[in-house]
Amino acid sequence: MDGVLIVDDEIHAAHGIETGIDWARLGVTQVYVAYNIRQAKEIYTSQAVSLMICDIEMPQGNGIDLLTWVKEHYPATVSLFLTCHADFEYAKKALQLGSLDYLLKPVRYTELEAVLQKAIQKIESDSEAVKFTETLKHYYQLWSAHHPLLVERFWLDLIHQTVSSHPEQISELIYKRNIPYLPDDQFVPILIAVRGWSKGLSEREKKIMEYALRNAAEHSFHLDGLEGGCVVPISERNLVALLPRDHALLVSTAYLEAELMSYVRSCDEYFYCELSCYIGEATDIVDIHKAVQSLIEKDRNNVTNARKVYRLDEIFELQDHIQQPNISSWLELLKQGSKTSLQEDIHHYLEDMKQTEGSAKMLQEFYHNFLQMVYHVLQLKGLQAHLIFSERLSTQQMASVTRTVSNLQEWSKEVVELAVDFIQSIEESHTVINQVKAYISENMDKDISRDDIAANVFLSPDYLSRIFKKETGTSLFDYLIEERFKLAQSLLIQSDKSVSEIATSIGYTNFSHFSKMFKRVTDMNPLEFRKKHRK
Structure with missing residues (x-):
């Protein structure tokens, strides 16, 4: 003491x-x-x-x-x-x-x-006693700091069904985690869906903005205390606000919609974020998963409108069947390189889809049919699609493209632009041949293959070989051999480099193989060739 x-x-x-x-x-x-x-x-x-x-x-x-x-x-x-x-x-x-x-x-x-x-x-x-009190106070502070995370985890477990939705087990979970709700409490779920960004943002900036959206929602909906509800992130671009049935915002539907619309406009102005909000109905805790899933499905099928607030009882007039696009006509336009006409036809078709409230299913069907058309034409032209569209055909890109009609319009226009430009470039064969010859000349000291040359001009190896033979009268392989040994002959005559150095400079690491190939081309070995032409 x-x-x-x-x-x-x-x-x-x-x-x-x-x-x-x-x-x-x-x-x-x-x-x-x-x-x-x-x-x-x-x-x-x-x-x-x-x-x-x-x-x-x-x-x-x-x-x-x-x-x-x-x-x-x-x-x-x-x-x-x-x-x-x-x-x-x-x-x-x-x-x-x-x-x-x-x-x-x-x-x-x-x-x-x-x-x-x-x-x-x-x-x-x-x-x-003081030590015990201080210890108790310390752990209480830790528990208080982590309690919001426990509540958030509770809702996520229910929404994602990682725990049983049986009433007795939910009651036990509420008791064990000290959740500040009663098993028979009711909540109104509100889905906050990020439809897009009106400003180009990096992935890090988007994460920061998503965090800001959550804080803004908690403040706007008066959800700063756990007993008054909370906002839970359920996926990368979806938040769910859970309002107790007696929450002040629920005094009237008109008041709630006005507050949500104010939140949507504020996020658009300050966070460059296009949102849609979907209001569910008062639901028991045990049924919260079904309520949230119905809102997610509603958002998934909303492929035309953003910056709006919807009630669950507002049913979209979804059209799963509208007139199919004239793919045959589009196919011919793409073959001919009629870029502007094709882009206008696609734009008008998708505008009609907007007016008829098309569904997510329709967008995905259009996406696959459109790609099938583009792949077919590229194959006819000898172009390799993955070399042209590597950044535009990822799984993540596909999910974003088919999210809204507007996204699909912008993407399809870019694809047509890119495809037509490449098709026109390969149809100017002499330009491609010149590119091939320049590539071979610049990489003479490397062991380049036909595949390497074809990849450099975005053509398939077989198609490149065909047009090269047609334009030059010689095969691509023979041209490569010929150019290499022209250089080797010149170096043997005009330089004092050793034979092995010359072999390396034209892409041959095996001296014996170089000598055999040189004799096949000139009817003499490298040393004989140097001696004869220097005399």
Whole structure:
């Protein structure tokens, strides 16, 4: 324990207590002595004091005054009085201030030690209680900090059905996690769906904006406390706000829709985010999964409109069957390279789909039929689709493209633009042949293959070989061999490089194979060729 302070204006009495008590046996390591209140206060400000033994009548103020000051500034200190004054009023006041005991001088050391032992036990007991309270407070703070996460996890488990929806098991889950709801409470789910971004954002910026959307929703819907509901992120672009049935926003449908519309407009203005909100119906906790899924399905089939608020009872007039696009006509336009006409036809068709409230299923069908047409034409032209559209045909891109009609319009226009440009480029064969020849010349020192050359001009190897033969009268392989050994012959005549260095410079790492090929082309080995032509 901390030190003991003896306060007595009688010097002999103070030192008698200091030296007469076996402090070590009591577990006390520091004993301080003061002869008046001023000295006592100075010791308090510089030393840790757990126990004070104090006289009452002293100069500069009495012990009652000192004890009053100690209780105000050092309330954990245990005090007891040792005095010559058997005054009832003094004793009463001392006990009222929390003095542990009131002893009269002279006192036997054994009696004083017994009281001191009791005081030390109280100090240790109070210390343990304080430690326990502090520990309890610490863990409560940790629990309070993580409790919102437990509530969020509770809703996610229900929505994603990772726990049973049986009422008894939900009641048990609420009890175990100390969720601030009753099993029969009802909530109104509101789906907040991100339809797109009106400004180009990086993935990191989108994550920041999604976090901002959640905070803004909690503030706008007055969901700052768990008992008043919460906002839960259920997927990358979907949030669900869960409002208790008696929430202030639910006073009327018109009021709720107006508040949600204000939120949608604010997010569009400040977060560059196009939102749609879908209002569900009051639902028991056990059925929350079904309620949320119905809202998600509603959003999935909303492929035309954003920046709006919908009620669950507003049914989209979805058209699963509208007039199919004239793919045959589009196919011919693409073959002919009629870019503008094809883009206009596709745009008008998708505009009609907007007016008829097309479904997500229709967008996906259009997507696949459109790609089938493009692939067919590319195959006829000898182009490799994956080399042209590698960034536009990913699974993630497909999900984004078929999300809305507007996305599909923009994407299909880009694909047509890219496809027609490549088709027109390969139809100018001499340009492709020149590119091939330049590529071979620049990479003479590498072991390039027909596939490498074809990939450089975005053509299939077979198709490139056909047009190269048609334009030059020689095969691509023979041309590559011919160009390599033209260079080798020139280096043998005009330079002092060794034969192995020359072989490496035209892409041959095997010297023996180079010599055989050189003799096949020139009817002599490299050294013979150099000797003859240098003479």
